[in-house]
Amino acid sequence: MSEQFSRLTNATVSNPAEYGPLREQGPLLRTVIDGAELPVWFVVGFDDCKEILHDSRFIRDQSKLPGAEGPSLTDEILKQVGMPREYFKYFGLLTLSDGEEHTRLRNVVARAFTARRVNALRAGLxxxxxxxxxxxxxxxxGDLISELGYPLATASICELMGIEEADRPQLQDWIMELATYDPERFVPAVRGIVEYFKDLIAxxxxxPTDDLVSVLVKPGGMDQDLLVEDVIISISLLLTNTGIAPPAYFLGQAVLSLLSHPDELARLRTRPELLAKHAVPELFRYATSVPTGGPLYAAEDFEFRGCPVKRGDPVVPSLVGVNHDPKQFSDPQRLDVARDLGPGIGHLAFGSGSHYCTGAGLAELETEIVIDTFLIQNQGMELAVEPDQLQYFDLPGKGTLLSSLPVRF
Incomplete structure (x- = not known):
């Protein structure tokens, strides 16, 4: 008997208004998301997602499963965009690792994101x-994604990593090409980034200088046994890709959210003290920087809240869904710049547990500065098109993102 599952479009995955019927189907929904033809368990509830992210029966590295067969979701998507297999090794090193290996890799990446280093960026940003x-x-x-989000996020991450200003425009262009998921653009961009970091490592x-790459390649340095060239390239690709594209698109979405809610924007302008502690976390909850989290895989057969999960089954958290869960948030589809999200972070836009996003503090700082500069200190900017004329593009198997945000002053 063939397995029964539903199909979801990427537009549905990114639309909180369409989650009502999905929630009715239980804590886990067996589905295929357009662009990734492997069936997954889709998680849309806040408590369910948080429990899974902390449950050791779910792991990130599919290859560690006994008798694991077939491609991972990451490999499937890379295959869809025509990526040569020789480049697969540069993707998912940190996000698809577990246990001690993940801890060591995460500690390496965290060196770039200490509170001291992030706070030191404020004046420059x-x-x-x-x-x-x-x-x-x-x-x-102008377009706030290509002319604000991308250059600001590029400046942020490149400053942390110590990448020279002369190299930043080319790196930004490559990351913009990656975001298209167009094989004719995606593959050459990856090649360019890999070759650039090979040269930078050399x-x-x-x-050596006082930057992250110099620290990683230093002979006899910490974790030197781990940091072979392929790993350093993977870390550098991860930091530049996740440190530029997601923030660039989120900054556009955050500005759009406030422009689309003029009463809340007026409230924030009247009470700017709400910005850092309330409005920024609420924007990450409401707009959610990436629609879905990285896949996890069941390490054994078991039932999760009544759902029969089999070993090797991929589980995908819907960050849009969990951040708009009415069981967790009152009136979740309403933007409230004074919303109190409770203790801790209060949302799951950055994940939870051992894979919590190391760049969360930087993303919050960027958002605070952009909202303050473009909507509080300076006023009069407005959308240059009607909201229904805005264009979105698919992230295969992951959701959609806003293509551009045309504004006028």
Whole structure:
């Protein structure tokens, strides 16, 4: 008897208004999401998702399962975009690892995201945001994703990693190509990034500076047995890809959310003290920077809240779904810049547990600075098109993202 499962479009995955019927089907929904043809268990409830993210019976590395066969979801998506297999090894190193291996890799990445290093970026990012606002307002119009989100996020992550300013425009262009998921653009961009970091690693080995790559390649340094060239390239690709594209699109979505809720924007302008502690966390809950979390795999056969999960079954958390769960949030489809999300973070936009996003603090800082610069300190910016004319594009098997945010000043 063939397995029964539903199909979800990427647009549905990213639309909180369509989650009502999905919640009625139980804590886990067996489905296929367009662009990734493997059936998954889709998680839409806040408590269910948080429990799974902390449950040791779910792991990230499918290859560690006894008798594991077939491609992982990550491999399936790379195959869909025509990625040569020789490049598969550079994807998912940290997000698809578990246990001691993950802890060691995460500790390496965390060196770039200490609170001290992130806080030290504030003044520079404020200047960058102010300069970008001045340039856009002088022009009278622009796209806040390509002309604000991407350059600001690129400046942030490259400053943390120590990538020279002269190299940043090319790196930004490659990351923008990756976000298209167009094989004719995606594959050359990955090749370019890999070759760039091979060259940078060689340069830092011969002439080290005070940056992250120099620390990673330093002979006799911490975790040197772990940090072979392929691993350093994987870490660098992870940091630049996740540190540029998701924040760039989220910043556009966050601004759109406030422009679409003029009463809440007026409230925030009247009470700017709400920005950091209430409005920014609420924007991450409401707009959610990425629609779905990374896949997990059942390490054994068991029942999860009545659902028969088999060993090897992939489980995908819907971050949009859990952040709009009416059992967790009052009136979840309403943006409330004064919402109290309770102790801790209060949302799952950055995940939870051992795989909690290491760049969360940087993402929050970027959002605070952009909202303050573009919507509080400076006013008068508005959408240049009607909301129903905005364009979105598919992230295969993951949801959709806003393509551009045309505004005028």
């Amino acid at each position: 404020e200047r960058t945001a102010s300069d970008l606002h001045a340039a856009l307002s002088a022009k009278g119009e 340069r830092r080995r011969s002439e």
